[in-house]
Amino acid sequence: MHNKATNSVTPQSHAAPNPRQRVESVDAFRGFTILLMVFVIAVAAAGYRNLPHEARWFGSLPVSTWLHAEAGWDEFAGEMQERGLTPAETLALPEARLRNVGCTVTDLVAPFFVFIVGVCIPLSRSRRGGDWWRHVLSRTGMLIGAGVLYISLILGLSWWWGILQAIGIAYLMGAGVMKLPPWGRWAAIFGVLAVHGLMSHYTHWWLHFGETDRPFWTISQIFGSWQKPLTVHCKPWVSISYGAMTMIGVLVGEAVATRDSRRIVRQCLLTGAVFTAIGLAVHQIGLATGRTGLCFNKPDVTSSYAMFASGVGALTFLLFYWLVDMRGLKGWCAPLNVLGANALLAYFMQIIMRLAFRALQIEPLFAGQPNEMLQRWASAFDAPVWKAFLVDKTGWNGMLWGFIWTGCLWLIIRCCNKRGIYWKL
Numbered sequence: 001m002h003n004k005a006t007n008s009v010t011p012q013s014h015a016a017p018n019p020r021q022r023v024e025s026v027d028a029f030r031g032f033t034i035l036l037m038v039f040v041i042a043v044a045a046a047g048y049r050n051l052p053h054e055a056r057w058f059g060s061l062p063v064s065t066w067l068h069a070e071a072g073w074d075e076f077a078g079e080m081q082e083r084g085l086t087p088a089e090t091l092a093l094p095e096a097r098l099r100n101v102g103c104t105v106t107d108l109v110a111p112f113f114v115f116i117v118g119v120c121i122p123l124s125r126s127r128r129g130g131d132w133w134r135h136v137l138s139r140t141g142m143l144i145g146a147g148v149l150y151i152s153l154i155l156g157l158s159w160w161w162g163i164l165q166a167i168g169i170a171y172l173m174g175a176g177v178m179k180l181p182p183w184g185r186w187a188a189i190f191g192v193l194a195v196h197g198l199m200s201h202y203t204h205w206w207l208h209f210g211e212t213d214r215p216f217w218t219i220s221q222i223f224g225s226w227q228k229p230l231t232v233h234c235k236p237w238v239s240i241s242y243g244a245m246t247m248i249g250v251l252v253g254e255a256v257a258t259r260d261s262r263r264i265v266r267q268c269l270l271t272g273a274v275f276t277a278i279g280l281a282v283h284q285i286g287l288a289t290g291r292t293g294l295c296f297n298k299p300d301v302t303s304s305y306a307m308f309a310s311g312v313g314a315l316t317f318l319l320f321y322w323l324v325d326m327r328g329l330k331g332w333c334a335p336l337n338v339l340g341a342n343a344l345l346a347y348f349m350q351i352i353m354r355l356a357f358r359a360l361q362i363e364p365l366f367a368g369q370p371n372e373m374l375q376r377w378a379s380a381f382d383a384p385v386w387k388a389f390l391v392d393k394t395g396w397n398g399m400l401w402g403f404i405w406t407g408c409l410w411l412i413i414r415c416c417n418k419r420g421i422y423w424k425l
Helices: 023-047 068-083 085-090 094-098 106-155 162-179 181-204 204-208 236-256 262-290 303-326 331-340 343-359 372-378 384-389 396-419
Strands: none
Touching: 023 106, 023 303, 023 331, 023 343, 023 396, 068 085, 068 094, 106 162, 106 236, 106 303, 106 343, 162 181, 162 236, 181 204, 181 236, 181 303, 204 236, 236 262, 236 303, 262 303, 303 331, 331 343, 331 396, 343 396, 372 384, 384 396
C-alpha cells in the first residue's frame, strides 16, 4: 500500500504526450466497472430472487440483467426439479441447448475490467521506461498470488483459479502484444481467439477439465479433487480469451497514450465497431445454426463473447472519454473515482467487509432468505413496510439492499483514500 500521486489532465486535441498527465476517464471507467462488480456480486452472493429487468438477453433463458446469463439455466433447472424431472431428463429438454448462452450487463463486468487493464498498459510503459518489463513480470506473479489468497479466504486454502489470476495472464499477454507492430496486434488477437475456438470445439478437456462430483481439494480436505480448484472461474488456459480482451484494450491504449483526442475517438470507434459487429455476427450464426458453442457464453469465455464485450467496452470507454476528458464534465464521476483510484483494495474489501460484518453479527441482515436475526429485527417494527424491507429481499427491495451493501464498501474505500491508504500491484 502506498500514497497515490495525483495528477490532472487538461483536454487538448493535439497536445504533446506527457506521461505524467492522468487520463481521468480511465479512473472513471474503472470505477464504474468496480461499482457495478460490487453491486452484482452483492445481489448474487446473497441469493436475492426475482430481480427486475428479466428478459432473454441475446438468446439467453429468461434472467435478470443483474445476474449472469447462466443463472437463467439454474432457475430453469430448479423449476424442472420441483416438477419431478431428474437432471438427465432436464438436460434432454430443448432449453438445455441455451445453457449458459447469452450476455447480460453483469456479464460485461469482467471483460470491461480486463479491457481497461489493456488500455493502461501503454500508459504504464511510457511512465516506467526500462523498468517496465520487470514490473510486468512481478505484477503478473502478484496478481496470481493475490487471486489465490482472495478465494482461499472464502473457500479454504488451495490453488484456486479465479478472476484475479485470469487478469494476471491477460495482463502478461497484453504487455507481450506491445512488442508487435500494429498489424501484428490485430493478427494476434484473432489468432488467440481462433485457437480458443478450435480447441473448445475439437478438444474435450479444454472446457471440461476437472469436471467431477468429488469435492474441491483444500488443505483441510486433502482427498478432494486437485483439478477442480482450477475450474472456479474459468480454466487457466481459457484465460487466453481474457488475454485477447486485454490485447483489444491495448489497441485503444496506444491511442490514449498520445493524448490526441481525435486519434482516441477514431481508435475507439474502429475497435468498438469491428469487435462488436464480428462478435455479434458469430453469436447470431451460432443461434441460427444450433451450434451454440459459437454463442456468447461467459463460463467458457467464448470468442464471440470476448469480441462483443470488448467492443462494447471500447464504445463505453469512448463515452466516458468524451464526457470527462473532452467536454470536461468531471463532477458527476467523482463517486466513481473513489473506487477507480483504489480498485484492488475495493475488490479485496468485499471479503474483508463480509468477514467483519460476520464478526459483528450483522451479515444476516443482507441475507436473501429470512433468518432468525431478520425476523427478530422485523418484530421490533409495527409498520408492515419496515418488516417487508428487512425480511423480503426479492425484486426491487433486493436491488436496494444491494445498493446498501455497495454503499458501505464505497464509504470504507473513501475513508482509505482520504487517509492515503492505497493498494497497488
